Amino acid sequence: MSHEIxxxxxxxxxxxxxxxxxxxxxxxxxxVTVLDCLSEQIHGKNPEANSxxxxxxxxxxxxIKGNICNRKEIQKAVEGQDAIVHLAAETxxxxxxxxxxxxxxxxxxxxxxxLDVLVNQKNSVKKFILASxxxxxxxxxxxxxxxxxxxxxxxxxxxxRQKNFQMTDHNDEILxxxxxxxxxxxxxxxxxxxxxxxxxxxVKLVCSSIGxxxxxxxxxxxxxxxxxxxxxxxxxxxxxxTQILNGKNINVFEDGLPTRDFINVDDTVEATVRSLEMASAxxxxxxxxxxxxxxILTVAGLLxxxxxxxTEINISGDFRIGDIRHNFADLSKxxxxxxxxxxxxxxxxxxxxxxWVLNQPVQESNFERSMQELKSKxxxxx
Numbered sequence: 050m051s052h053e054i055x056x057x058x059x060x061x062x063x064x065x066x067x068x069x070x071x072x073x074x075x076x077x078x079x080x081v082t083v084l085d086c087l088s089e090q091i092h093g094k095n096p097e098a099n100s101x102x103x104x105x106x107x108x109x110x111x112x113i114k115g116n117i118c119n120r121k122e123i124q125k126a127v128e129g130q131d132a133i134v135h136l137a138a139e140t141x142x143x144x145x146x147x148x149x150x151x152x153x154x155x156x157x158x159x160x161x162x163x164l165d166v167l168v169n170q171k172n173s174v175k176k177f178i179l180a181s182x183x184x185x186x187x188x189x190x191x192x193x194x195x196x197x198x199x200x201x202x203x204x205x206x207x208x209x210r211q212k213n214f215q216m217t218d219h220n221d222e223i224l225x226x227x228x229x230x231x232x233x234x235x236x237x238x239x240x241x242x243x244x245x246x247x248x249x250x251x252v253k254l255v256c257s258s259i260g261x262x263x264x265x266x267x268x269x270x271x272x273x274x275x276x277x278x279x280x281x282x283x284x285x286x287x288x289x290x291t292q293i294l295n296g297k298n299i300n301v302f303e304d305g306l307p308t309r310d311f312i313n314v315d316d317t318v319e320a321t322v323r324s325l326e327m328a329s330a331x332x333x334x335x336x337x338x339x340x341x342x343x344x345i346l347t348v349a350g351l352l353x354x355x356x357x358x359x360t361e362i363n364i365s366g367d368f369r370i371g372d373i374r375h376n377f378a379d380l381s382k383x384x385x386x387x388x389x390x391x392x393x394x395x396x397x398x399x400x401x402x403x404x405w406v407l408n409q410p411v412q413e414s415n416f417e418r419s420m421q422e423l424k425s426k427x428x429x430x431x
Contacts, residue, residue: 053175054131054325058082060117060163061137062110064091065276065284066180066268068102070134070318071110077322082111084126084137091277101409102275117159123166132176132325135163135252138245141282142184144419145241146371147426156244157251164255177263178325179252183310183338184242185267189229189376191216199224200234206430209368214303216374226308226342230379231267231334239371249334262331264324269338269378273314273398274405281415285309285345286399289352290406291414298361299353302372305346305364310338310377313398316391323387330386338378339391351396355403370428 057074061067062083071081083106092100097107106112115122117137127133138156139145145152167174183189191199201216201224216224237243249265256263272286281288292299320337324330346362353360383389393401423429 054079056080056082056130057132057134057325058084058126058130059134059136060084060126061135063087063100063103063106063112064136065102066271066314066317066321067134067136068106069275069314070136070321071106073318073322075109080111082113082126082130084113084115084117084122086116087114090280090282093279102277105275118154118162120162120166123163124170127166127170127172127174130172130174132178133163133174134178134180134321134325135160136180138180140241141280142239142241142371143369143423143428144282145239145244146428147422149240152240152244156241157247160248160251164251167261168255168259174261176325176331177252177256177261178321179248179263179265180321181249181265181267182242182245183229183267183269183336183376183378184239185235185237185246185249186229186233186376187236187238187242188216188373190227190233191224192227193218193222193224200236203238204374209303210430212304212366214306214368214374226375226377228340228379229336229376231336231382238373241371257332264330264332265334266321266324267334267336267378268317269310269312269336269376271314271317272311272402274401275314276402278406278409278412281419285348286352286402288416289349290356290403291412292416293352293356293358293360294406294411295414297414298363299349300363300365300367301345301349302365303368304366305349306344307372308342308344308375308377310341311343311348311395311398312338312391313393316393320383320387320389323389327387333382333386335382335386336378336380337383338380339395340378340380341395342375342377343395351399352403355400356407367429367431369423370430
């Protein structure tokens with residue numbers, strides 16, 4: 050436990066990562082306040098009674114049901130806090146492309162309002178942790194046949210309709226994905242990614258100006274026990290799981306070979322706690338991931354295997370505007386500044402996750418509805 054930091058505010062602290070972070074901090078002796086609106090998209094209807102995430106922290110934290118876009122509720126939450134972990138955000142890459150105002154209001158304006166309160170209201174905040182995302186990179190880092198670094202532009206839709214999904218340079222040479230470090234080019238491909246980049250810029254500028262230490266954590270794809278099974282817009286393991294347990298086939302986009310860096314929520318929480326407690330992390334931007342690229346087809350296969358279901362996995366060839374091909378993290382700064390390496394393998398994490406899911410009520414799958422929304426807006430292509 051940090052001697053200077055005792056009271057911690059977690060915005061979005063009733064969510065997947067936030068609730069586990071809150072419990073970890075409480076176990077370490079911190080006093081935790083949570084500001085959360087209990088979004089129906091994550092917690093379902095009547096969350097106070099039905100949300101396992103909310104119930105896991107109920108009675109253990111100082112809970113404020115409030116909105117990150119409400120000044121009075123933020124002012125109340127900030128009082129007496131020594132540190133803030135800012136997790137409150139809308140997080141669906143695909144949904145962000147047509148819910149632009151919603152994502153701008155929550156992610157950009159909400160963060161601006163929180164920072165405005167820190168500037169203009171007397172407070173005791175010494176440290177600010179921002180949960181950012183690998184989405185700020187857009188496509189990750191690549192090399193060509195000459196081992197030259199390349200940051201490719203967005204893929205051509207016409208090429209993708211011809212089922213040419215590989216990343217290529219301007220000479221049509223196929224590129225090789227390599228680990229993306231924090232100094233890599235920032236060129237988001239989704240509106241969600243743009244909002245996270247703007248959050249980073251605001252936090253750096255404002256916190257530096259008022260003498261608050263900040264840490265920006267660029268989370269890769271976080272998964273694990275407790276992940277919302279209700280949200281059809283984000284969390285591929287939850288989306289696929291709900292499909293499988295409803296007896297439906299899985300449709301995998303593109304050729305099934307896009308990759309992501311999946312990090313277990315327990316490792317994510319530990320890295321976040323370390324960033325809060327360690328001065329070596331102050332005023333730094335740090336990737337939080339495993340550094341391992343896993344294909345989406347592998348994810349679908351492992352889930353089907355763990356649920357012991359003969360699920361048909363269809364490689365659809367469809368693609369979403371805003372999706373990337375590859376991105377996995379360079380962990381050098383995480384290892385150096387936080388002294389941390391992930392402990393759980395993807396196989397271990399997915400086994401724990403599927404065991405937990407099998408003990409939850411089977412949720413209605415809203416994935417098809419979310420796909421119809423994308424298609425009707427022109428963001429799902431075949």
